[in-house]
Amino acid sequence: MAILAECPFCHRRQTVKSKKCLSQNGNGCGADLEKAKRAGKVHYWIAYRLPGGKQKFEKLTGENSTSIEYARDADAKRKVQNRENRIFDIKPEAKMTFLELTDWYLGLEKVKSMAYFPTLKIYLKKFNSEFGNTIVNQIKAADLENLQAKRKAEGKADSTVDQEIAAARVVIKMGFDNDLVGGNTLKVFKKVKRLLKRNSNARDKIVTPEQFQALLNAAPSHLLAILATGFYTGMRRREILSLTWSKVDLKNRVIRLEAEDAKDRRARIIPICNELYNILETIPKALHDEYVFLYKGKPIRDIRTGLKKACKDAGISYGRTQRDGFVFQDLRRCFNAYMRKAGVAGPLIMGMTRHSAREKFDRYDKIDEEDIKHAVNLMKGFLSSFD
Numbered sequence: 001m002a003i004l005a006e007c008p009f010c011h012r013r014q015t016v017k018s019k020k021c022l023s024q025n026g027n028g029c030g031a032d033l034e035k036a037k038r039a040g041k042v043h044y045w046i047a048y049r050l051p052g053g054k055q056k057f058e059k060l061t062g063e064n065s066t067s068i069e070y071a072r073d074a075d076a077k078r079k080v081q082n083r084e085n086r087i088f089d090i091k092p093e094a095k096m097t098f099l100e101l102t103d104w105y106l107g108l109e110k111v112k113s114m115a116y117f118p119t120l121k122i123y124l125k126k127f128n129s130e131f132g133n134t135i136v137n138q139i140k141a142a143d144l145e146n147l148q149a150k151r152k153a154e155g156k157a158d159s160t161v162d163q164e165i166a167a168a169r170v171v172i173k174m175g176f177d178n179d180l181v182g183g184n185t186l187k188v189f190k191k192v193k194r195l196l197k198r199n200s201n202a203r204d205k206i207v208t209p210e211q212f213q214a215l216l217n218a219a220p221s222h223l224l225a226i227l228a229t230g231f232y233t234g235m236r237r238r239e240i241l242s243l244t245w246s247k248v249d250l251k252n253r254v255i256r257l258e259a260e261d262a263k264d265r266r267a268r269i270i271p272i273c274n275e276l277y278n279i280l281e282t283i284p285k286a287l288h289d290e291y292v293f294l295y296k297g298k299p300i301r302d303i304r305t306g307l308k309k310a311c312k313d314a315g316i317s318y319g320r321t322q323r324d325g326f327v328f329q330d331l332r333r334c335f336n337a338y339m340r341k342a343g344v345a346g347p348l349i350m351g352m353t354r355h356s357a358r359e360k361f362d363r364y365d366k367i368d369e370e371d372i373k374h375a376v377n378l379m380k381g382f383l384s385s386f387d
Contacts, residue, residue, distance in 0.1 A: 001048045001079050003071045006059075007031055008041040013057070016044070016068065037068070044071035048078045056179065098139065098168070099132035101180065105171045113260075123167035131168075136175070137185045144192040158195035165192060205330045206337050211316055218313035222295045223306045225279050230328060232276040234335030236263055237328050241300055244290040253277055303328065 004013040007021040010029040014022065021028035036042045043065050047057050058078075064070035102124050105111060114120070130147055131139055144165060151161040169189040175181035207215070212231055216224050229240050239261060247256050255270040262268065272280065283292060291299040311318035311326055319325040 001075055001082070002046070003068075003075050004045040004047060004057075005033060005037070006043045006045060007033065008036050008043070013045055016071075037066075040066045042066060044068065046071060046075045046078060048075075048082060096136050096180065097133055098136050098171075099128050101136055101175055102128055102132070102171055104180070105174055108174075111174075116263075120167055120170075123164045124171065126164050127168045136172075136181060139185070139188060141188050141191045144189070148192070148195060152195075162194045162196050165189075165194075205324060205326055206334050207316070207326060207330065211314070212334070214314040215310055215316060219310040220306060222293060222300065223303060223310060225283055226293055226300070226303060227307075227310075227328075227331065228276050228279045230331035231334060232273050233270045234332050234339075235270065236332065237303075238263065241293060241303075243292045245285055245292055246290060248272075248280065248292060250277065250281060 003016050005016045005018065006013050007029060009031045010021060012021060012028055014028070019032070019034050021031040021033055033042060043059065044067075045057055045059050047055060049055055058074075059065075060071055060074055106117075106121065106124070111117065111120075127147075130150075131143070134143075148161050148165070151164065152158075172181055172186055172189045176183070176186045212227075216227060219227055226240055229235060229243075230237070233255065235243075235255075239257060242261065243255070247258075247261065249256060250272070253272040255272060257268050257270065259265045259267045280292075286294055286297065289297070289299065293300045307328060308318050317323065317325045318327075320327055
């Protein structure tokens with residue numbers, strides 16, 4: 001615990017014993033603090049430790065903020081609260097509900113720019129239906145475990161329950177980083193274990209070239225172009241549906257995504273192969289709309305209905321709930337798998353698809369029976385060289 005004086009000129013915080021503005025390394029502005037104190041121009045801060053060891057600096061406000069006596073009283077109050085384990089009396093989380101914390105978090109410009117933002121809002125709305133009116137630091141680990149059990153009883157998948165808790169945990173973590181939430185509250189949300197073991201629900205569906213061709217034959221023209229783009233580029237669905245002609249360079253046969261276009265917020269260049277070029281070249285450009293993929297003159301936002309019908313007509317099982325069912329995201333896995341089978345190095349594939357971590361890349365890069373047989377034959381050929 002300590003009282004600090006703020007220089008009214010350079011705003012450096014320093015011990016109240018300082019007569020001149022000097023920092024620990026002696027680089028202060030040299031202002032006469034004694035004179036500034038007598039003139040009532042020096043504001044005071046108090047410093048103390050929160051549970052968990054994190055140091056908190058609190059600037060005194062109000063008409064008495066330039067009074068050393070007021071600062072001493074405030075410092076003494078914090079000492080008593082700390083000694084009686086009532087330090088959270090001064091934390092915002094002692095009065096803030098989780099809904100209020102959520103509104104603050106969702107209002108951050110950085111958060112609103114995330115591609116995951118719409119989905120995040122959905123999960124937080126679900127969580128707030130249970131804990132929205134609860135004071136943040138009153139949420140206990142047992143409450144979160146009860147929520148997990150309740151969602152399971154409602155028939156929710158483990159991954160869905162985990163994502164709801166994870167969304168709430170993100171809000172708490174951001175609150176902690178901005179001194180709105182204390183370490184004990186963060187510890188509660190970190191303590192709750194996931195229901196689903198990491199990567200245990202990773203999909204391994206890969207459509208064969210013959211199946212993909214059958215799917216293209218069954219798809220309407222607007223869906224065909226979207227499917228081809230996913231299969232031949234490994235782009236994400238959102239990246240494809242939001243693609244504009246300004247990003248497509250047919251002359252040089254590349255798609256140029258800016259940082260704001262990509263999920264990982266990193267720009268990248270995607271080559272256009274001959275098959276995809278022939279398809280994109282046939283798409284007419286709308287006069288009053290810059291989007292590449294349109295249906296009845298409007299940007300396409302949802303392809304599930306058309307994709308489900310195309311899969312049925314092509315004799316391909318559709319949906320995550322179906323055994324070996326196909327979903328659009330599987331095309332990204334197909335791209336990874338066939339690029340690797342063609343001999344393209346893993347780091348280069350990662351650079352093209354922009355997987356943020358090797359672990360995520362491996363989830364899409366599945367080894368099948370054909371790969372295993374090929375590997376054994378390679379070893380056999382290597383050993384035969386010694387005969």
